[in-house]
Amino acid sequence: MREKNISEERKKYLRQIKKNKILVVLTRLAIVIVFIAGWEILANIGVIDSFIASSPTRIWNTFINLSSSDLMMHVGVTCLETLIGFTLGTILGIAIAIVLWWSKFLSKVLEPFLVILNSLPKVALGPVIIIWVGAGMPAIITMALLISLIVTVMEILNGFLETDKEKIKMAQTFNANKFQTLTKIIIPANIPTFFNSLKVNIGLSLVGVITGEFLVSKAGLGYLIVYGGQVFQLDLVMTGVIILAIVAAIMYQAVVITERIIVKRS
Amino acid sequence: MKNILELKNIGKKYQAKNGEIEALKNINLKVQEGEFVSIIGPSGCGKSTLLSIIAGLEKQTAGEIYKNGEIGYMLQTDSLLPWRTIYKNVLFGLEVRKIKTSENEKYVQELLKKYNLYEFKEKYPSQLSGGMRQRVALIRTLATRPSILLLDEAFSALDYQTRIMVTNDIFQILKNEKITAIMVTHDISEAISMSDRVVVLTNRPGTVKKIHKIDFEMENRNPINCRESPKFSKYFDTIWKELDVHA
Numbered sequence: 001m002r003e004k005n006i007s008e009e010r011k012k013y014l015r016q017i018k019k020n021k022i023l024v025v026l027t028r029l030a031i032v033i034v035f036i037a038g039w040e041i042l043a044n045i046g047v048i049d050s051f052i053a054s055s056p057t058r059i060w061n062t063f064i065n066l067s068s069s070d071l072m073m074h075v076g077v078t079c080l081e082t083l084i085g086f087t088l089g090t091i092l093g094i095a096i097a098i099v100l101w102w103s104k105f106l107s108k109v110l111e112p113f114l115v116i117l118n119s120l121p122k123v124a125l126g127p128v129i130i131i132w133v134g135a136g137m138p139a140i141i142t143m144a145l146l147i148s149l150i151v152t153v154m155e156i157l158n159g160f161l162e163t164d165k166e167k168i169k170m171a172q173t174f175n176a177n178k179f180q181t182l183t184k185i186i187i188p189a190n191i192p193t194f195f196n197s198l199k200v201n202i203g204l205s206l207v208g209v210i211t212g213e214f215l216v217s218k219a220g221l222g223y224l225i226v227y228g229g230q231v232f233q234l235d236l237v238m239t240g241v242i243i244l245a246i247v248a249a250i251m252y253q254a255v256v257i258t259e260r261i262i263v264k265r266s
Numbered sequence: 267m268k269n270i271l272e273l274k275n276i277g278k279k280y281q282a283k284n285g286e287i288e289a290l291k292n293i294n295l296k297v298q299e300g301e302f303v304s305i306i307g308p309s310g311c312g313k314s315t316l317l318s319i320i321a322g323l324e325k326q327t328a329g330e331i332y333k334n335g336e337i338g339y340m341l342q343t344d345s346l347l348p349w350r351t352i353y354k355n356v357l358f359g360l361e362v363r364k365i366k367t368s369e370n371e372k373y374v375q376e377l378l379k380k381y382n383l384y385e386f387k388e389k390y391p392s393q394l395s396g397g398m399r400q401r402v403a404l405i406r407t408l409a410t411r412p413s414i415l416l417l418d419e420a421f422s423a424l425d426y427q428t429r430i431m432v433t434n435d436i437f438q439i440l441k442n443e444k445i446t447a448i449m450v451t452h453d454i455s456e457a458i459s460m461s462d463r464v465v466v467l468t469n470r471p472g473t474v475k476k477i478h479k480i481d482f483e484m485e486n487r488n489p490i491n492c493r494e495s496p497k498f499s500k501y502f503d504t505i506w507k508e509l510d511v512h513a
């Protein structure tokens with residue numbers, strides 16, 4: 001940092017920025033606190049029926065009780081399924097995008113199929129998946145994969161095709177072959193595209209996993225939520241949803257942090 | 267002096283769905299070793315196409331080319347790779363051509379030192395000014411030791427001052443390294459100030475309209491001092507009139 005002699009204006013400006021940032025964070029915190037407190041109070045005075053809507057203390061108690069039993073197991077199962085689906089989706093997605101980039105003919109041929117597959121609600125394939133790969137973890141992972149794969153392929157292929165033509169031409173002035181163009185220009189130029197699709201994929205894989213767990217599973221957060229609904233225990237449902245939100249946020253942050261480590265220069 | 271490049275009746279037709287575009291027709295040109303030739307002509311007359319054909323990026327649809335040396339091609343944009351350091355950028359061509367020997371690396375380091383970029387070698391392109399980036403791009407091209415250098419409006423992205431400086435630098439570099447150069451430009455002064463000959467092309471399909479021999483009859487001519495010669499404005503007027511759309 002070369003900020004030895006900053007001007008007064010600069011200092012004022014920096015202070016202002018910092019102040020704004022703190023204000024934003026504080027407001028966010030306030031919203032959460034007001035929401036939780038409001039919920040709790042309304043539930044206590046009976047405006048909200050806590051049997052249907054639960055309440056923060058009930059959720060907390062459920063959470064404590066669960067953690068003594070098998071909450072961690074459920075969270076672990078969902079995380080594992082999501083990670084496997086996510087990793088497979090990303091690797092396969094990149095591989096397919098590379099193949100389609102390599103062969104213009106193939107990508108032209110497959111274009112309408114990709115578009116149809118992309119707009120098809122993958123949940124509709126649930127029964128087919130269960131029959132083909134069996135009910136259980138493989139079906140859930142397949143669901144996660146199906147939901148994230150096509151989007152990944154389309155997004156990454158799009159990034160590949162939009163790579164700066166001048167850079168490709170520059171490589172060709174040194175007689176770069178197609179493989180060199182791929183590894184030295186296309187892939188490094190698309191690191192940001194990869195990370196964007198990772199961020200989208202985390203969300204999509206979770207959607208796939210939870211959908212899959214709704215349909216078939218005997219464990220996982222999706223199972224917990226569905227089970228809670230079936231025995232009409234809304235505390236369990238709410239607890240499941242909140243843990244899910246936390247898991248999603250942590251996974252998303254993991255991608256963001258990885259990105260920051262890998263893409264050092266801005 | 268012998269010819270290092272010879273173009274014989276070069277023609278190029280582009281095929282597209284909605285028709286055929288004849289970009290070049292009957293181009294004949296001989297370039298001698300060490301010569302600096304500029305190509306000037308109306309927009310869209312096929313100048314870039316001609317360079318791409320010489321470089322082998324496009325195939326001509328008529329005529330023949332004889333090349334007697336390695337070609338280096340400097341595009342209009344510097345096309346530095348933002349994810350590589352300056353040093354890794356200048357090594358790009360050597361890597362791709364699989365000739366990244368320690369001898370060539372040493373040559374690159376010399377070039378970086380000579381053109382005041384050595385201390386920036388671990389920086390990233392975004393940290394350099396436009397003129398510096400252009401010089402980096404030039405060194406990247408020179409690293410593979412081309413004997414013929416093609417320049418496609420390589421300086422048009424620079425402001426006037428920087429442009430004069432960079433063209434002067436590059437002129438000296440080319441003379442030092444004894445490199446033959448073919449430069450496409452829109453700028454008549456730039457063409458006259460750097461060249462031994464200026465080739466004027468016609469509207470599309472581009473053909474050679476006229477070739478002007480430029481000679482200031484001065485020792486140690488460079489792109490800056492030749493502008494003071496009385497001959498400079500004479501050349502300028504002649505070429506200006508020739509490029510006139512109504513002529």
Ligand SMILES: Nc1ncnc2c1ncn2[C@@H]1O[C@H](COP(=O)(O)OP(=O)(O)OP(=O)(O)O)[C@@H](O)[C@H]1O
Nearest residue numbers: 280281282287289308309310311312313314315316
């Ligand atoms: N790949 C291509 N396919 C079809 N037509 C092309 C292609 N490349 C160039 N052309 C056409 O050929 C003609 C000559 O193009 P070129 O880029 O060589 O002109 P230029 O003299 O370099 O123009 P400028 O001065 O604007 O750079 C133009 O009409 C252009 O539209």
Ligand SMILES: [Mg+2]
Nearest residue numbers: 313314315418
């Ligand atoms: Mg051009």
